[in-house]
Amino acid sequence: MESGVSSVINLTEVAKREKEEFGKKVSELIIEFGAENLLACMQCGACASVCPLARVGFEWYNKKLIKAILIGMKEELLDDPTPWACVACNRCTEICPRQVAPFEVMFAMRRLMVEEFAIPTLAIEGIRSLYEHGHAVYMTGREARKKVGLPEKPPTTDSDEKALQDLRTILRNTKLAELGLIPME
Amino acid sequence: MISETVKEEKKLKFGLFLGCNISFNRPDVEQAMRKIFPALGVEIDDLVGQSCCPTWGTMPSIDIVGWCAVAARNLCLGEEKGIDLMTACNSCYGSLNEARHKMLKNPEIMSKVNEILAKIGKKYEGKAKCRHVAWVLYKDVGLEKIKESIKYSLDGITVAVQPGCHFLWPSEVYPDKEEDPFNPKVLRELCEALGADAPYYTRLIDCCGMGALRSTDPEKSFILVREKLECIKEEIDADLIVTTCSSCLIQLDDAQEKLRKEGKINFSIPVLHYVQLLAICMGFDPQQVAGICVTPRDEIIKRILEGGKR
Ligand code: SF4
Ligand code: SF4
Numbered sequence: 001m002e003s004g005v006s007s008v009i010n011l012t013e014v015a016k017r018e019k020e021e022f023g024k025k026v027s028e029l030i031i032e033f034g035a036e037n038l039l040a041c042m043q044c045g046a047c048a049s050v051c052p053l054a055r056v057g058f059e060w061y062n063k064k065l066i067k068a069i070l071i072g073m074k075e076e077l078l079d080d081p082t083p084w085a086c087v088a089c090n091r092c093t094e095i096c097p098r099q100v101a102p103f104e105v106m107f108a109m110r111r112l113m114v115e116e117f118a119i120p121t122l123a124i125e126g127i128r129s130l131y132e133h134g135h136a137v138y139m140t141g142r143e144a145r146k147k148v149g150l151p152e153k154p155p156t157t158d159s160d161e162k163a164l165q166d167l168r169t170i171l172r173n174t175k176l177a178e179l180g181l182i183p184m185e
Numbered sequence: 186m187i188s189e190t191v192k193e194e195k196k197l198k199f200g201l202f203l204g205c206n207i208s209f210n211r212p213d214v215e216q217a218m219r220k221i222f223p224a225l226g227v228e229i230d231d232l233v234g235q236s237c238c239p240t241w242g243t244m245p246s247i248d249i250v251g252w253c254a255v256a257a258r259n260l261c262l263g264e265e266k267g268i269d270l271m272t273a274c275n276s277c278y279g280s281l282n283e284a285r286h287k288m289l290k291n292p293e294i295m296s297k298v299n300e301i302l303a304k305i306g307k308k309y310e311g312k313a314k315c316r317h318v319a320w321v322l323y324k325d326v327g328l329e330k331i332k333e334s335i336k337y338s339l340d341g342i343t344v345a346v347q348p349g350c351h352f353l354w355p356s357e358v359y360p361d362k363e364e365d366p367f368n369p370k371v372l373r374e375l376c377e378a379l380g381a382d383a384p385y386y387t388r389l390i391d392c393c394g395m396g397a398l399r400s401t402d403p404e405k406s407f408i409l410v411r412e413k414l415e416c417i418k419e420e421i422d423a424d425l426i427v428t429t430c431s432s433c434l435i436q437l438d439d440a441q442e443k444l445r446k447e448g449k450i451n452f453s454i455p456v457l458h459y460v461q462l463l464a465i466c467m468g469f470d471p472q473q474v475a476g477i478c479v480t481p482r483d484e485i486i487k488r489i490l491e492g493g494k495r
Contacts, residue, residue, distance in 0.1 A: 033249075034249050052391070052392040052394065052398065052409060053398070055409070056394075056398075056402075056405040056406075056408045056409060057405065058405070081401050081402070084242075084246075084397060084401050085397050085398045085401035085402060085405070086397055086398075087241075087350060087392060087394075087395070087396050087397050087398050088241045088245070088279065088350075088351075088396075088397070089350035089351070089392055090279075090350070090351075090354040090355040091350070091354055091392075093354065093355040093357075094353075094354040094355050094356060094366060094367075101355075103355075107245060107246060110246040111246065111247065111248065114247055119246075120400075120401070122242070122400050123242045123246060126240070126242045126243050127242075127243050127244075127247070130236075130237050130239060130243045130244075130255075134236035135205040135208065135209070135236065135237045136205055136237045136239065136240045136242065136243050137205035137206055137209060137210070137237075137240075138205065138209065139209040139210070144209070144210070144211075144212050144213075144477055145208075145209075145212045147472075147476055147477070148212050148213045148215075148216045148473045148474070148477065149216060149473050150212050150215060150216055150219075154203055154208040154209075154212075154215070155231040155233045155234075155235070156203065156208060156234070156235050156236060157234060157235070157236045158208070159233075160233055160234040162234070163234025163235075163236070164236075166234070166258065166305040167236050167255070167258065169304055169305050170251075170254050170255060170258060170301055170302070170304070170305065171244075171251070171255070173254075173304060174244070174247070174248055174250065174251030174254060174301065175247055175248035175250070175251055176244070176247050176248070176251055179247070181247075
């Protein structure tokens with residue numbers, strides 16, 4: 001873990017500023033991006049008790065992120081990597097007594113960050129690879145496949161040009177194209 | 186698809202959904218499935234033209250409709266043939282079924298997805314779903330048939346099971362559910378059917394730390410995998426770790442070696458996907474069905490082949 005002074009954020013101050021400054025509330029954006037039940041959260045902490053991110057010390061794990069969103073924080077959250085570390089395990093969704101689906105909040109936060117271009121390079125690489133090859137994880141080396149007696153190419157978009165073009169057509173008709181994150185000729 | 190003798194024995198047939206990691210990283214898992222399923226009377230369709238599910242860091246992080254559209258194209262490949270998909274990757278299982286659940290629950294998402302699919306001449310009706318290979322083995326093939334099919338048994342071998350997150354949660358979206366998703370039994374019973382002991386251990390349902398967590402912060406990810414491995418060693422001293430997820434397989438196998446090199450652990454436990462273990466027990470060539478690993482497997486495979494002849 002890092003040493004040195006931890007940065008303390010004064011939530012009361014942030015809440016005050018939110019009231020004064022923001023037009024559309026962060027919570028509204030998060031709901032729009034998929035976390036429909038955000039407002040049902042009662043901050044019981046059940047989701048945090050099962051979250052692997054909370055256990056290993058990520059700053060803005062599910063319950064805490066929800067609190068921050070509910071009081072209107074935004075800028076402070078944009079640089080934080082926590083939502084991108086969420087393993088989508090949905091332990092939180094399973095256990096939440098109010099059907100908040102905290103996983104959806106984590107991912108809605110990712111979607112909001114993407115709009116603000118606060119997206120990790122690795123994620124962009126995965127998306128580029130999905131568009132180029134039809135696989136987010138792609139390897140040109142085929143020794144492994146040959147070693148176990150399989151054809152070099154799997155029966156995926158990797159060996160089916162028409163299917164790859166179909167997939168690209170789909171991607172060009174999604175929000176990905178509007179965002180301009182990757183070249184999509 | 187429907188034969189005249191439907192009543193006699195329903196022919197099992199699934200589209201084999203590979204996913205990226207199995208296709209390129211761990212094709213021995215693919216080979217294992219290609220061996221065991223036909224031998225167990227389950228027909229496999231290649232689902233030619235399948236793509237990435239899409240995995241969590243891609244479309245699910247961008248936009249829900251886009252996520253569902255990519256998933257729906259994959260599901261269509263099965264639906265067009267009147268079959269379900271099946272996968273050995275928990276991430277694919279999670280992404281495809283979450284997407285399907287969203288489309289079924291929300292007609293607006295479904296219709297937007299179908300507007301996009303229309304551009305490539307496809308339509309998703311919501312019928313085809315993605316099954317997990319472990320559930321197909323457990324429910325459709327059945328433990329009895331598995332017991333009958335094996336040439337080598339795991340008598341005297343203790344395994345630590347790792348079902349993995351997306352095998353369990355959120356149970357609402359999956360076609361098959363454990364009785365208690367926080368106390369899973371299916372993988373333990375599958376291992377016991379091969380003759381192994383598969384005891385409970387405290388960190389059985391803990392996350393392996395793979396995926397987004399590992400790419401965001403490897404150090405934090407290694408905390409999880411280390412705790413898990415130490416618990417397995419201390420509590421049950423397992424001979425083998427068995428998982429139903431290709432991501433857990435890679436993480437437990439690969440990170441274990443890193444932890445050893447850094448001097449953080451001083452033991453070695455081989456890791457196999459359940460389909461690989463079954464393939465070995467059924468007598469298929471270990472080089473083909475379990476030939477790719479970082480943490481050595483030779484000894485345990487030798488022990489199975491020498492010790493457990495039935
Ligand atoms: S479990 Fe649900 S209600 Fe409780 S803090 Fe988490 S999201 Fe809020
Ligand atoms: S889905 Fe994300 S937020 Fe929820 S428990 Fe898993 S890692 Fe934590």
